[in-house]
Amino acid sequence: MWDWFLALSHSLNCLCRPLVLVVLLAVQSISVAAGETPLTPTLPALKIQFDKPAADWEREGLPIGNGAMGAVVMGGLDVDRLQFNEKTLWTGGPRSKQGYDFGIAPEPQTTKLAAVRNTLVEKGAIEPEVVAKELGRKTIGYGDYQNFGELMLKLPSAAGATDYHRELDLDNGIVRVSYLQGGVRYLREYFASYPDGVIVVRLSADQAAKINLTASLNIPENRSVQTNVKNGRISVQGNLHDNNLKYEAAVQVIASHKSISNNDKSVTVSGADSVVLLLTAGTDYAQQYPLYRGKDPHVAIHSLLEKASKKSFAVLLAKHKNDYQNLFNRVSLNLGQILTALPTPQLLANYRKGDAALDRTLEATYFQFGRYLIISSSRKGSLPANLQGVWNNSNTPPWNDDYHVNINLQMNYWLSETTNLPETLPPLFDFVDSLVAPGSLAAKQILGANGWTLFLNTNIWGFAGVIEWPTAFWQPEAGAWLAQHYYEHFLFSRNEKFLRERAYPIMKGAAQFWLDSLVKDPRDGKWVVSPSFSPEQGPFVIGAAMSQQIVFDLLRNVIEAAEILGDKKFAQETKSVLENLDTGLRIGKWGQLQEWKQDIDDPKNQHRHVSHLFALHPGHQIDAAKTKDLLQAARTTLNARGDGGTGWSQAWKVNMWARLLDGDRAHKVLSEQLTISTLPNLWDNHPPFQIDGNFGATAGIAEMLLQSQNDHIQLLPALSSKWASGAVTGLRARGDWVVDMRWHNQELQEAVLHAKRNGEISVKSSLLASAFTLVEQSSGKAVVIKLNGDIGTFSVQGGKSYLLAKKL
Numbered sequence: 001m002w003d004w005f006l007a008l009s010h011s012l013n014c015l016c017r018p019l020v021l022v023v024l025l026a027v028q029s030i031s032v033a034a035g036e037t038p039l040t041p042t043l044p045a046l047k048i049q050f051d052k053p054a055a056d057w058e059r060e061g062l063p064i065g066n067g068a069m070g071a072v073v074m075g076g077l078d079v080d081r082l083q084f085n086e087k088t089l090w091t092g093g094p095r096s097k098q099g100y101d102f103g104i105a106p107e108p109q110t111t112k113l114a115a116v117r118n119t120l121v122e123k124g125a126i127e128p129e130v131v132a133k134e135l136g137r138k139t140i141g142y143g144d145y146q147n148f149g150e151l152m153l154k155l156p157s158a159a160g161a162t163d164y165h166r167e168l169d170l171d172n173g174i175v176r177v178s179y180l181q182g183g184v185r186y187l188r189e190y191f192a193s194y195p196d197g198v199i200v201v202r203l204s205a206d207q208a209a210k211i212n213l214t215a216s217l218n219i220p221e222n223r224s225v226q227t228n229v230k231n232g233r234i235s236v237q238g239n240l241h242d243n244n245l246k247y248e249a250a251v252q253v254i255a256s257h258k259s260i261s262n263n264d265k266s267v268t269v270s271g272a273d274s275v276v277l278l279l280t281a282g283t284d285y286a287q288q289y290p291l292y293r294g295k296d297p298h299v300a301i302h303s304l305l306e307k308a309s310k311k312s313f314a315v316l317l318a319k320h321k322n323d324y325q326n327l328f329n330r331v332s333l334n335l336g337q338i339l340t341a342l343p344t345p346q347l348l349a350n351y352r353k354g355d356a357a358l359d360r361t362l363e364a365t366y367f368q369f370g371r372y373l374i375i376s377s378s379r380k381g382s383l384p385a386n387l388q389g390v391w392n393n394s395n396t397p398p399w400n401d402d403y404h405v406n407i408n409l410q411m412n413y414w415l416s417e418t419t420n421l422p423e424t425l426p427p428l429f430d431f432v433d434s435l436v437a438p439g440s441l442a443a444k445q446i447l448g449a450n451g452w453t454l455f456l457n458t459n460i461w462g463f464a465g466v467i468e469w470p471t472a473f474w475q476p477e478a479g480a481w482l483a484q485h486y487y488e489h490f491l492f493s494r495n496e497k498f499l500r501e502r503a504y505p506i507m508k509g510a511a512q513f514w515l516d517s518l519v520k521d522p523r524d525g526k527w528v529v530s531p532s533f534s535p536e537q538g539p540f541v542i543g544a545a546m547s548q549q550i551v552f553d554l555l556r557n558v559i560e561a562a563e564i565l566g567d568k569k570f571a572q573e574t575k576s577v578l579e580n581l582d583t584g585l586r587i588g589k590w591g592q593l594q595e596w597k598q599d600i601d602d603p604k605n606q607h608r609h610v611s612h613l614f615a616l617h618p619g620h621q622i623d624a625a626k627t628k629d630l631l632q633a634a635r636t637t638l639n640a641r642g643d644g645g646t647g648w649s650q651a652w653k654v655n656m657w658a659r660l661l662d663g664d665r666a667h668k669v670l671s672e673q674l675t676i677s678t679l680p681n682l683w684d685n686h687p688p689f690q691i692d693g694n695f696g697a698t699a700g701i702a703e704m705l706l707q708s709q710n711d712h713i714q715l716l717p718a719l720s721s722k723w724a725s726g727a728v729t730g731l732r733a734r735g736d737w738v739v740d741m742r743w744h745n746q747e748l749q750e751a752v753l754h755a756k757r758n759g760e761i762s763v764k765s766s767l768l769a770s771a772f773t774l775v776e777q778s779s780g781k782a783v784v785i786k787l788n789g790d791i792g793t794f795s796v797q798g799g800k801s802y803l804l805a806k807k808l
Ligand code: FUC
Pocket: 387, 399, 404, 406, 408, 472, 536, 646, 648, 686, 690
C-alpha cells in the first residue's frame, strides 16, 4: 500500500499529496468490498484524441491556452497551422473609426422610460419592438474579438506517413501530434504556459537531424503589418485599421545554430534534432475606462521571450505542468471510465449505444474538459472567458465573441467555485469592477438611478448601455446577477477581506441601482421592476419573474453582507424594500412557476431561456427543504419547457434538474447535450461553437454530486442511476469545505470532509439515517454529531479532515 502511495505521490505535484494521503487513509480505514469503486486517484488518462489532422478548426481543432492567449492545434502533416488569439485584440471602442458611445445616449432617457412605465400601468404589456424604438440604441463601434493570426510551420512532405495520432492530454495540459514516416517517429508537443507567458511548441524525432521546417507568422488583412526577422525571432507588429489598436506578436525559433537561417519573413531550420518555438502576443489595450489604452506591448513581449528562451524545454514544461496540475488535480472523478484508444468522434458517435464503460469515459472526459477549458481561458492578469473562451479564428465572430450577461458570462463561471478552481475567477472580478464606471453612467442616463448596471451584453471597451435588438436588449438585471458571483465567492471562501474590499462595493452599487429603480406596482403595492422583460421572448411587462427573483437574490445577499460588515443603515434601508418586494414566485393555473406576473404561460412554449427558474438555480430562493410546492411548480415548468435547447440551455437544465434532486433526468439532459450539442472535439455547440455549454455542463455534474446552497452540504443529492458506483475527490462546498466521496449501488459509502477553517459543518445524507461512523482522521477519534433526521451537524477544526462512513 505505501509503496503504491509513494509512487503515486511522486507522480503528482506536492500540493496534491496531502489530498492523496487523506484519500488513502480513508480507503485504508474502510476496506472496499469486491466490485466497489475505490476512492483512488489512479484513474485512466483522460484524452481527446484524433487519428488525423484537423480538417475543421471548430469541429476538430484542439485548444491550448494560458488565460491571456489561446491557440488551436490543427496538426497538419505538410503544413501545421497554429491559429492563435490574445484576449485584448478587438476592433471597436473609443478610437473606432465608426465612433463609439458605450451604448449610452448623450441625453437622459428618463422621460421615455417614464412613458413606457405609464403605458405598462395602463395596458399591462407592450410589444418589444415598440419599447426598442423608444429605449433601444443603434450600436456603433462595438467591435469584434479578432483572430490574431497563425504560426505556420511548413514541413517536408509527409507522404507515406502512418500511425498518426493527435491528442489533448487533459492530465498534463498538453497537446501532442505523432506519426511514423520512413521509419522515423515524429513528435510535436504544444502547451500554453501561464507562468512563462508563452505558447511552446516542440518538434522532435527519434532519430538525429530529422527536423526541417520553415516558420512564419500570418496576420489577417484588417491591420497594418511590419515583419522583422533576427536571430531566429520573427516579430510582427502594426495597428488595427479600425481603432488603431497597436498589436505585436513574436515567435522565437530555437534550434542548434548551424541549422537555423533567417529569411526575409520567416525562419528555416534544417536537419535539427529538435526545434522549440516560443510564441507570445499582446496589444496596447488597458482595462481602464474611458480610453482603454496602455503601454506599447513591445517591451513586455520581447522580455517574455528573452526569459523563456533561457529555459530548456524540460524546465518550461515542468513549470507549466506544476502550475496546471496544481489546479487540475484538485478534483478527480471516477465514474468507471476506462483507457480507450478510440478517437473521440467515435466515442461520441457510439455514445448511448450499449457500451456503458465507454459512455462513462466520455462523461468523465467531458467533465474534466470543462475544467481544462476554464484553466486555459481564465487566469489572473487578463480578461474573462468570452463566448468562445479565448479561441476565435474569425474577425467577425458570432455575437462579436463578446460577453453576454443575460446568462452566458455567468454560466462560464459556475464551475470555478464548485470544481475547486477559484484561481480562474480574478479575470471576472477585475472585468466587472472595470465596468462600474460606464455602468454607473448607464444607470444614470437610462434609468435615472444611482449605482451601476449593465444590460444584455458588454465588450472589452466598457459597453454598458443598450443595443436595439427588440427581444433581448433590455436586461437591466445583469449587474445584480453578476454581483451574485462576488457574494458566492465569499460564501465559498469565507474570505471577509474579499467581502469587504471587493464584493461589498460591487453588491452595494448594484443594490443602490435597484433601490432607485424599483417602482410600486399599483395593482398590489409591491416593489417591482418596470419595464421588465423575460429573456428573450414575450411582451414587456411589469415584474416578470426573472427580474424579481434576481433583484430578490441581490437584496437578500447585500443585507447579509451589510450585517456581517456592520453597515447597519444600508441593511435596514434595504430590508424595508425587500420586505415589500414582489418575490417573482407564483404558481399558475397549470401548476407551473409563472414566467410573468400575469398567469399567461403557454404550456407548449419551449423557449431555450428558462430564466424564471433563476430562483432554483443559480439562485436558491426555491429551497428543496422548505418550499415543496414551488419545487413542484419548477418541475412542472421544466417538464413543459422540455429537455431540448441550445448547448447552454441544456447545460442550465442539467443544473436545474440537479437542484430538483432528479439525477436521472439531469443525466438524460446531459446525455442529450453530448449527443446533440457537442462537436467532435467536445466543444459545446450552440451552434456555432459557444463555450458556456461546456462550463455549464461541468458545473451541472458537480451539482449532481454535491450541493451547498442552503444551510447544509448535501452529499450525492442527484446521483444518476447510470453512475451506480463511483468516487469523486476535491469538490468544494460553501463554507470553505472540500469533499471527497465514494459510493456503491447508488449509496454513499464514505465521505471525507476537509475543513479549511474552524466552524460547524452541517451535512445531509441518507447515510446518516442508518448506522455510520464519524472520525477525525489524524487522531482516529470519534466526533460527536447532532442529528436531525438525515442532517447532521458537527464542529470541525481548520486543517483537519473528517471521515463519515457507513458502518459495516
Ligand atoms: C443569448 C442567447 C443566445 C446566445 C447569445 C450569445 O442572447 O439567447 O442563445 O447564446 O446569448
